[in-house]
Amino acid sequence: MSAATAAGTSMRLGPQPGEVLDRSAPLEFTWNGRPRTGLAGDTIVSALAASGERVFSRSFKYHRPRGVLSASFLDPGCTVQVGDEPNVRGAHRRLEAGIAVSSQNTWPSLRFDVKAANQVVGRFLTAGFYYKTFIKPQRLWPSYQKVLARFATGGRVGRDAPHGYYDKRYAHADVIVAGGGPAGMAAAVAAAEAGARVILVEEEYELGGHLRWGGAGELAALAALREAVAGQPGIEVLVDAAVTGRYDDNWVAILERSVPGVEERLVKARTAALVAAPGLVERPYVFAGNDLPGVMLGTAARRLVNLYAVRPGHRAVVFTANAEGDAAAADLDRVGVEVARVVDARAGETVRRAAGGRGLGAVVLGDGTRVDCDLLVTSTGWTAPTSLLNMAGDRPVYAPEAARFVPGDGVHGSVLAAGGLAGDGTLDELLEHARAVGAAAAVARAGQGPGQGAAVPRLPVRPHPALFRSTTHGMVDFSEDVSSKDVVAAAREGYDSSELVKRFTTATMGPSQGKLETVNTVAVLAEAVGSTIAELGTTVWRPPYVPISLGALAGRVFEPVRYSPMQPWHEAHGARPLVAGQWIRPDSYGDPAAEVRNVRANVGLIDVTPLGKLDLRGPDVPKLLNLLYVNKWSKLDVGSVRYGVMCAEDGVVMDDGVTGHLDDDRYLMTTTSSGAATVWELVENWLQTEHPDWRVHVTPVTTAYASINVAGPKSRELLGRVAEGVDLSPEAFPYMRVRLSTVGPTASCGASASPGS
Amino acid sequence: MILIPCPHCGPRNSSEFAYVGERRPRPDPNATTPAEWRAYLYEKRNPAGLAVERHTVTNEVRRAEPAGGNP
Numbered sequence: 001m002s003a004a005t006a007a008g009t010s011m012r013l014g015p016q017p018g019e020v021l022d023r024s025a026p027l028e029f030t031w032n033g034r035p036r037t038g039l040a041g042d043t044i045v046s047a048l049a050a051s052g053e054r055v056f057s058r059s060f061k062y063h064r065p066r067g068v069l070s071a072s073f074l075d076p077g078c079t080v081q082v083g084d085e086p087n088v089r090g091a092h093r094r095l096e097a098g099i100a101v102s103s104q105n106t107w108p109s110l111r112f113d114v115k116a117a118n119q120v121v122g123r124f125l126t127a128g129f130y131y132k133t134f135i136k137p138q139r140l141w142p143s144y145q146k147v148l149a150r151f152a153t154g155g156r157v158g159r160d161a162p163h164g165y166y167d168k169r170y171a172h173a174d175v176i177v178a179g180g181g182p183a184g185m186a187a188a189v190a191a192a193e194a195g196a197r198v199i200l201v202e203e204e205y206e207l208g209g210h211l212r213w214g215g216a217g218e219l220a221a222l223a224a225l226r227e228a229v230a231g232q233p234g235i236e237v238l239v240d241a242a243v244t245g246r247y248d249d250n251w252v253a254i255l256e257r258s259v260p261g262v263e264e265r266l267v268k269a270r271t272a273a274l275v276a277a278p279g280l281v282e283r284p285y286v287f288a289g290n291d292l293p294g295v296m297l298g299t300a301a302r303r304l305v306n307l308y309a310v311r312p313g314h315r316a317v318v319f320t321a322n323a324e325g326d327a328a329a330a331d332l333d334r335v336g337v338e339v340a341r342v343v344d345a346r347a348g349e350t351v352r353r354a355a356g357g358r359g360l361g362a363v364v365l366g367d368g369t370r371v372d373c374d375l376l377v378t379s380t381g382w383t384a385p386t387s388l389l390n391m392a393g394d395r396p397v398y399a400p401e402a403a404r405f406v407p408g409d410g411v412h413g414s415v416l417a418a419g420g421l422a423g424d425g426t427l428d429e430l431l432e433h434a435r436a437v438g439a440a441a442a443v444a445r446a447g448q449g450p451g452q453g454a455a456v457p458r459l460p461v462r463p464h465p466a467l468f469r470s471t472t473h474g475m476v477d478f479s480e481d482v483s484s485k486d487v488v489a490a491a492r493e494g495y496d497s498s499e500l501v502k503r504f505t506t507a508t509m510g511p512s513q514g515k516l517e518t519v520n521t522v523a524v525l526a527e528a529v530g531s532t533i534a535e536l537g538t539t540v541w542r543p544p545y546v547p548i549s550l551g552a553l554a555g556r557v558f559e560p561v562r563y564s565p566m567q568p569w570h571e572a573h574g575a576r577p578l579v580a581g582q583w584i585r586p587d588s589y590g591d592p593a594a595e596v597r598n599v600r601a602n603v604g605l606i607d608v609t610p611l612g613k614l615d616l617r618g619p620d621v622p623k624l625l626n627l628l629y630v631n632k633w634s635k636l637d638v639g640s641v642r643y644g645v646m647c648a649e650d651g652v653v654m655d656d657g658v659t660g661h662l663d664d665d666r667y668l669m670t671t672t673s674s675g676a677a678t679v680w681e682l683v684e685n686w687l688q689t690e691h692p693d694w695r696v697h698v699t700p701v702t703t704a705y706a707s708i709n710v711a712g713p714k715s716r717e718l719l720g721r722v723a724e725g726v727d728l729s730p731e732a733f734p735y736m737r738v739r740l741s742t743v744g745p746t747a748s749c750g751a752s753a754s755p756g757s
Numbered sequence: 758m759i760l761i762p763c764p765h766c767g768p769r770n771s772s773e774f775a776y777v778g779e780r781r782p783r784p785d786p787n788a789t790t791p792a793e794w795r796a797y798l799y800e801k802r803n804p805a806g807l808a809v810e811r812h813t814v815t816n817e818v819r820r821a822e823p824a825g826g827n828p
Contacts (some may be wrong), residue, residue, distance in 0.1 A: 249760040251770075270760075270770075486814055650798050684779060 012050040013309040013335050018212055018219050020205075020307050027288045044090040044101055045071065046308035053721075054293045054359050056080060056090060060510065061481035061548070065358050067293025069284065069478060071300035073203060073546070074512045076478040078291075079104055079155075084162075086155020087511075104155045126244040164263035168555035169256075171269040173199045173236075175441040176244035176252050178388055179277035181209020182427065183419025183434035185225040185566050187275045190438030199269065200235050201254055203242045203546070209279050209419075210299070213306040215327075221427060222376045238267075243274075245543030246391040250274055250414055254549050264552035273414050273441035276389055276435065280382035280420040281515045284323065286484050287470035288353035288526065290378075294360030297377030298328035305331045313337060317363045321345035321465045325379025325650025332377070341371050345380060345465050353472045367471075380467040383519050384421050385543035398534040404519065405538060414444050416456065423459025423504065433459050441730035456508035467521035476524060477509025477517040484524045491528035498522050498536050507538060510549070564609030565706050581674055583610040603712035612657070612676025613701045614683065616667040620694040625659060625667070627686060628679075636661045641736045646679065655679050660738035668701075668738075761812070777811035779803070 015023070025040035031048055038047025045056060045068060055065040056078050066077030073092035078130045080090040083103045090101070173189040175571025177184045188200040188665035206212070207229060211222035229235055240258035247253070252274060254267035271386050282297045284290060294313060298320070304310040315338045318329040333339050343365060345348045350366035354376055362372045386396040394410035402424070418434040436456045473485040482505045495504045498521065507521045518538050526533050543720065562583045564570075571579075573584035585607055588595055598604055616624065625633035627646030635640055641660040647655045655675040660668050671679040680700050687696055710718060720728050723741040733739060779801050784793050802808070807814040 230760065247758060249758070251758045354812075685775075689777065690783065 010050065011052055011311040013305065013311050016306050016309045016335075017216065018214070018306045019309045020212075021263065021309060027095050029095060029099045029101060029415035032102050033100075038095045040095075042095040042101075044080060044082070044088070044095050045075070045091050046091075046304065046310050047095045048090075048101075049304060049312070050310045057103055059291065059481050060105065060479065064291060064481070065293055066291060066478070067359070068296050068300050068304065069291075070282065070297050070516065071303045074281070074515055075300075076510065076512050076516070077291075081155035084156075084158040084160075086157060088155075092204075128402055146260045147678065149648070151317055153221060164549075164551050166531075166549070166551040166555055167259070167262045167265045168552075169265055169267045171199060171254075171267050173197050173269055173271040175199075175444075176250075176254075176269060176271040176272045177201065177242065177275040177277060177418075177438075177441075179203075179209070179241070179279060179419065180207040180237070181277060181279045181419055182211055182221065182225055183190070183279075183422075183430050183437075184209070184275070184277035185229050186431045187277060187418045187438035187441065188235050189228045189232055190435040191273075191275075191442040192234040192438075194439055196234065196273075198232070198235045199254070199271070200237045201241050201243050201610035202237070202239045205240050207237065211724065213299070213302045218427075221736035223679060231502055241267075242546040243276075243388060244389050244545045244548055246274055246415065247543075253543070253548075255544075255552060263413075264549055266548065266552045266555060273416065273444035274388065274392070275416050275418055275419040275437055275441050276386075276421060276614075278385045278388070278421055281385055283381045283383045283468075283519055284475075284478070284516060285319065285351070285378045285380040285467060285470065286474045286520055287351055287480060288472035288474050289355060289360070290474035292354050292360045292372050293358065294356065295376045295378070298324040298377050301328045301375070302331050303375045304528065305335055307313065311335060311337060312377075313360075313373070315340050315373045316375040316377060317341045317343060317351070317371050317373045319343040319345065319349075319351045319376065319378045321379065321380045325377065326709060328377050328379060332375075336731050337375065340373050341365070345467055350470055351376070351378070352470055353474075370513055381464060381519075382420070385515050385541075385545075386421065387543075387545045389415065389421075390541040391543060396538070397742065398532075398537070400466065400532075400534060401463050402499070403464045403466040404461075406461055416441055424462040425459055430459070433457070453513065468520050469527070476520045477505075477507040477510060477512075479512045479517075480506045480508075482507040482517075482521075484520075487521055488526045488528045491525055496525070496529045498525060498539050501525050502539050512606040513545075514539065514541065550554065562610070562703065564607050566607050566609070566708075567656060570607065580610055583673065585610055599712045601713070603710065603714040603718045606709040608707045608709045608712070609702075609705075610676075611702070611707050612671030612673060612679060613705055613707070614669040614671070614680060615699040615701045616659075616669055616696060617665050618694070618696040619665055620691075620696050621665065621667050623694060624683065624686065624689075624696050625669075627691075628683065629659075633659075638663060639737055639739065641738045642738075646682075656681075662738060662740060670707075676700070774812040780809040780811045 020041040022040035025039055027038050029036055029038065030052065036051050038050065042050070048056065049068060054067045056065045057080065058064065059066050069077050070089065071091050073089050075091040078089065078091035081104050082088045082093070083100050086104065174196035175198045177188045177198060177200045180200055184200060185207055186757045190199045192198045207226055208222045211218040229237065236255065238256055241254055241256040243252055244255050245253045250271045252269045252271055254255065254269060256265040256267060260673050261263045282299045284297060289295065296312065301312045304312045316332050317340055318325055318332070320326055320329060320342060329339055329342050343351055352364045352366050354360055355362045355364065360374055360376055362370050363376050364370050381403050384396065386394070386405055386407060387405050389396065389411050392411055392415040395408045396405040397408045399406045406457065407422060420428055422433065433456070440456050469484055472654065473483055476482050476484050476487055479674045486505050487501055487507065490501050490504045495501045496651050501521065502508050508518045522533050522536050522538055526536050560582055564585065570586045573589050575589050578585050578587035595604060621672040622634050628646050630647055631644050638661050641658050643658045644656065645653055646655045655671050655678065657670040657672065659670065662668055680698065683698050687694060687698065716728050722743045726741040727733065759771050761771050761774055763769045784797055818822060
């Protein structure tokens with residue numbers, strides 16, 4: 001008998017207590033061109049699963065059909081193309097009306113994939129295949145590349161895809177809590193109660209973590225925690241966001257994915273204390289057929305049922321080693337999925353392999369019993385995503401009794417761990433611990449130093465069966481199509497450390513970045529080389545914790561365009577713009593030759609506002625000028641102007657310009673347009689480091705004053721008409737002199753006469 | 758990004774400081790020899806260990822504090 005699900009059958013359940021759906025808001029979209037309907041609140045994959053789909057992609061190397069594994073952002077089988085956007089995490093991204101969703105890595109179609117022939121030749125595609133095969137002759141490298149590129153994963157970026165808009169933000173927090181589950185929420189509330197400004201960062205669209213897909217007790221606890229968070233104005237909540245990295249002195253990067261009008265926003269935050277509360281990631285079990293659509297984790301089944309009211313299958317086998325698996329079995333039973341068999345790992349029972357074609361058809365148990373089913377749920381252990389602690393210098397240690405890694409002792413007082421990452425306990429125990437962590441984090445804010453606050457007791461870890469691989473071989477890394485056989489083969493070739501195996505097989509290097517597969521990889525390797533997980537250790541977790549688009553890293557383009565105040569006049573008179581660095585200045589007004597002739601015969605003006613200008617004040621300005629320019633400046637009378645060349649210490653000319661002595665202790669220096677910033681920095685450098693005793697104050701005034709160059713035989717006549725109260729006769733205002741005057745009603749003006757005047 | 762304690766305004770991002778170079782005594786330009794001046798310009802000590810560097814504060818704060826007095 002086959003319990004396979006026919007695509008098109010509705011798998012939507014009746015209303016569930018914790019569902020995030022708006023049943024009054026159906027959303028139309030397309031899947032590989034065919035119309036589908038989901039509900040507001042659905043993810044792309046939950047909507048597709050509700051409509052009866054169970055295959056969402058083909059795997060990276062062997063093009064095996066893939067379905068739901070974790071039903072979360074990490075889910076390696078749920079990467080889809082949405083319109084022009086490739087590599088969308090379909091089990092995370094919320095459904096929107098009208099989107100065109102298609103499967104990636106399939107040709108010609110998801111149902112019939114030519115490249116699945118790789119499965120047949122799979123024995124040639126073992127670890128290191130590409131390293132070994134496509135090496136000689138070198139002249140064929142371009143051809144190899146073309147063929148291989150056609151087989152590589154990834155979606156398509158349309159040539160006409162609109163340019164995305166990205167942004168950056170700077171934030172200053174006392175406490176940043178990475179993870180908005182129960183522990184993160186409790187820590188945030190405790191820190192805020194102690195007066196700290198808190199940023200609470202949650203990867204999903206709402207706070208709550210695993211409480212969201214729990215029973216009545218969990219939902220009640222969740223409501224109370226959400227109310228407590230909302231009651232603290234000192235907590236800023238960022239949802240659909242993730243702390244992607246922790247750097248020196250708690251410089252923390254946060255990626256926000258749901259800011260209106262922006263594709264992604266990168267927050268650069270400095271925080272006194274960072275609380276890592278990412279929860280635990282459920283670990284897949286390694287056995288033959290463990291990647292068949294229909295084989296999923298306990299959390300995935302519970303998320304589908306409780307958050308999205310989706311029936312994960314019709315007839316289920318549940319392989320459980322912990323409370324999560326037991327709860328999954330109870331959830332399935334409650335919503336009418338036939339639970340054909342509960343396989344209890346704590347009683348020594350196990351699953352040997354899963355069978356099926358395009359989806360799961362049957363499970364063979366450890367004792368050889370074959371059970372027909374279309375759903376196999378495994379809850380066999382947890383992985384602690386210790387990334388942020390790693391980045392803070394901690395080396396997690398393996399706790400064999402709990403079969404997972406726990407924080408080491410390398411974390412100092414400004415980086416703390418809460419929740420499942422820190423240890424085990426009842427919900428109340430975890431919340432109490434998290435509150436203590438939050439209070440300790442707030443103390444770090446108060447500058448009392450690491451470890452000076454109330455000591456947070458370590459959470460114990462509870463015993464958990466150590467389950468990594470069955471008696472058969474299966475997928476270790478679902479993203480990269482690395483099987484346990486590949487890891488064993490790599491070990492045989494001498495790649496006997498976790499870092500070497502990672503690089504040789506590419507296990508943990510795919511989009512899930514090790515969160516699902518790293519411990520299994522190490523466990524299989526340990527078995528193959530006769531070592532232990534504790535001895536081998538994991539690979540180092542490096543930033544980013546979640547993928548960041550290059551656009552978010554680049555951010556907005558901060559290149560100001562500068563105009564002189566005369567720009568409107570230039571535009572009104574048909575000026576051809578000339579781009580000069582950041583400045584736009586007029587080149588000519590239509591007939592450059594006529595303009596030149598007019599300068600020669602009469603008078604002409606050039607807008608030279610971009611010229612650098614520094615206002616220098618103080619009694620020691622002549623000393624500074626002597627230092628900066630190569631010529632002597634001590635005897636420059638008030639009202640005089642001098643030209644000077646600036647050299648760097650090695651004697652190379654770096655800038656030039658004229659400086660005028662306007663008043664007793666007041667000078668105006670001009671520089672070239674492009675050298676304005678450099679000269680200012682040079683002046684500041686001399687004054688700050690070599691001559692802090694000199695009484696000179698420097699103000700850059702390039703953008704504060706417009707500049708006009710007046711040239712031609714009638715310059716004096718023109719100036720005389722506009723400048724008030726200044727004698728501009730050649731006797732009173734000779735060559736290289738400067739006068740202050742007023743032009744028009746308000747503007748002040750410095751005028752200097754140049755050669756030929 | 759590391760924080761650098763500024764004597765005037767407390768801890769600031771390292772990006773707010775401009776690296777000037779290894780801190781060395783500057784010979785009096787009016788009394789020095791070309792050889793001395795060349796050594797001052799180009800011969801960096803570059804020690805494998807603790808080095809004193811000059812950093813100036815960009816834009817906002819216009820004072821620098823010598824580490825142990827100006828050489």
